[in-house]
Amino acid sequence: MEQKRHFSINLLEWYDKHKRDLPWRRHRNPYYIWVSEIMLQQTRVDTVIPFFNRFIERFPTVEDLADAPEQDVLKCWEGLGYYSRARNLQAAAKQVKELHGGIVPDDKASVFALKGVGPYTAGAILSIAFNKPEPAVDGNVMRVLSRYFLIEEDIMKGSTRAFMESLVVELIPDGRASDFNQALMELGALVCTPKSPHCLTCPVMEHCSARQEGKEEQLPIKTKAKPPRPEYRVVALVEGRGEHSGRVLIRQRPQEGLLARMWELPHLQTPAARSGRLPDEPAMDILAGALLEEGIAARPIAHLTDAEHTFSHIHWNLQVYRCREEDLPQAAELKAMYAAGDSGEPSVQTEYRWIDEQDMQHYAFPNVFLKILQNYFKHSSY
Template identity: 60%
Template sequence: MSASKKKELSYRLPEEFQVFGFSKDLLAWYDSQKRDLPWRINRDPYRVWVSEIMLQQTRVETVKPYYQNFMEKFPTVEALADAPEDEVLKAWEGLGYYSRVRNLQAAAREVKASYGGVVPDTPEEISKLKGIGPYTAGAILSIAYEKPEPAVDGNVMRVFSRLLLMDDDIAKPATRIKLEHLIRQVIPEGRAGDFNQALMELGALVCVPRTPQCLTCPVFDYCLARREGVQEELPVKGKAKAPRPVTYLVAVIRKGDQVLIHKRPEKGLLAGMWEFPMVETDEIKWAEDVLPDQIAQRYGVELLVEKPLAQIQHTFSHLQWTLHVYLCEATGQEDLASTVRYVRTDELEQFTFSVAHHKIIEALRLASS
C-alpha cells in the first residue's frame, strides 16, 4: 500500500466501513458473544466508573471479585465519598496502583459536593474529575449516558491499527487522538456504549496481541492488515523505559507474638499503606551490620538479625523492587517513631499492605507453622 493511501486512511475511514455496515456486523457479534460481567448488570454511571478504574492495567478475571466486594461496601457515590480512606484502601488491597482508588475517592467527594452525587454527563465536566482521562471519560459517557464518545484503550488501538493497517506508534498521544477521530465516524446512534464495549471485547477475545483469531473475527472482511498478512506485526508500540532496579533489606522484627509495622507517608508510592521496615541498600552481604544500625536510626528499635526469611521481587511501572527479608528480634531500649507500631501477627490482615509485603506475611506464616 502506498504512503499516500496510508495517510488518507489515517484521517478518513475506508468507504466500506460505512457502506457495508462495520458497526452493524460488530454489534451483531457482540450481542451474541458478550461476556456476562458484573458491571454490565445495569448502566449506573457510578458502577461503570468504578469498573473502568479497576480494569486499568488489571485483568478482567482478577477484577471480578474485587468489584463485587467494593460495590457491596460502597454502593453509591455518597458511600464512597463518606468512607474512611483506610477502609477504601483495604477494599482495593491486592489490585495495585493505589493512586487510582485515591483519585476515585477524591473524585467521588467532588461529585457529591458539586454535582449532588450525580456523575456528570458532559465531556467538559467529567474530565475535570481527578483520575478521569480521555478513555475513562469516553467509557462512562458512552456506556452510562449513550453519548457518542469514543473510548480508546489498548485493545481498541490494537484493533484499529490492524483494521486500517496503521503504523503509527500507539504509545504516542497523537495516535490516540487520531483514532478517536476515526472511531467517531462509525459510532452508531443510540448504541454508543455497546459499540465501545464491542471494540474492547473484540480486542480482548479475538484480536488478541499474539496469534489473533482472524478466522472467527466478525469484522474479518474490513481488516487491511489481514489482507496484507501482517496482522501479527501490528500495532507498532515504542518500548517503554525499563523499570529502575532498587534493592531493600526488610526487617520482620518480632517481640513475643507481635511484629513491628510501619506506615508509609501520605504522599508518593503506596501512600498511607503499611509495610515491614525497609532500608534501601547495595550491601546485601552486610545485612547483619546494616539493618541494626539503620533500623535503630529510622524507627527507634534495637534488633538482632536472626536469619533470612525470603527474597521477593515486585515490579512497578517505573521500579523493580528486590526485597531481601530477614527475621529479627527486638532487643534493648525502644524509642518508637510515630509511624510504627507493634501488632499481633493475627491482626496483620486488618491493615492494608502492598502485594510485595503480603508475600512477606505469607512467608512469615509458613515459617511459623
C-alpha cells in the same frame, strides 16, 4: 466507507451474541461503570471481578465511598495494585458528592474534571453509562483499529490517539454508543489479541487490511517503554518480645508519593551487589545498623525469604530477614526520623505499630508485604 460500514454492523452483531456477562454490565449504573473502568486500568477482567464485587458491596453508592475512611478504601483495594487509582477514585467521589449531589454527571466537562479521570475513562463513562457518542480508546481499541485500518503510526503518540478517537466517532452507529464501545474493547480482549490473534473467528476479518497484507502480527506499532530500574532492599520482619510477643512491627509510609499512607515492613535501599543480592552477613549488618538509627532495637537473626515487586518505573528486589526485638533503651521510642532521598524512603516522622495476624484486617498493605506477612503467620513456628 464500505469498510467502515461493514465494521460497525458486523461488530455489533457479533457482540450481541457473544458479549461476556460481567457484573458492571448488568446495570447501566454510572457509578458501577466508573469503578469498573478505574479497576480495569492495567488489570485483567478476570482479576477485577472479585475486587469489583467486594468494593461495590462495601461502598454501594458514591456517598458511601466519599464518606469512608481512606484506610478502609485502601484495604478493600488491597491486592489490586496501583493504589493511586483508589485514592483518586475516592477524591473524585467526594467531588461528585459536593458538586453534583452524589449523582455522577453526564456532561463531558464535569466528568473530565473528576480526579483521576482522563480521556479514555471519561469516554467510557459517557458512552457506556449514558450512551453518548464519545470515543473510549484504550489499548485493546488501538490494537483493533491499527490492524483493521492498517494504521502504521506509533500508538504511543498523541497524534495517533487523536486520529483514532476521531475514527471511533465516525464508526459509532446512531443510538448504540454504549454497545459499540464495549464491543470494540471486547473484540480486542477476546479475538484481536496482542499475540496470535484469532482471525478465523473474527467478525470483521473479511475487510481487515492488516490480515490482507499479512501484517496482523506486526501491528500495532508501539514504542517500547523504558524497563523499570532495579532497586535492592533489605527488609526487617521484627518479632516482638514481652508485651509484643506474637506480634510483628510495621510502619506507615509517608503522606505523599509511592504507596502513600500504606503499611509495610521496615526496609531500606542498599547498594546493588554484582549478583543483585547482598551476602546475608553484610545485609544483616546494614539492616541492624539502620534499625538502631531509627530507634528500633532489633537484631537480625536469619534470612527469611526473597521477594520482588514491580512498579511502572521501579523493580524492587527484597531480601527479608527475620529479626528479634531486643531490650535496649532505644526500644522505648519507635517513632523516628528517616533520611530523605531519591530512594523513596519516608522523610517525616514515621508511625510504627505492633500487629498480630488478626490485626492485619485493619491495615492496607502493598501486595508484596501482604504476601510476606501472610506466609509468615501461616508458618509462625519459624
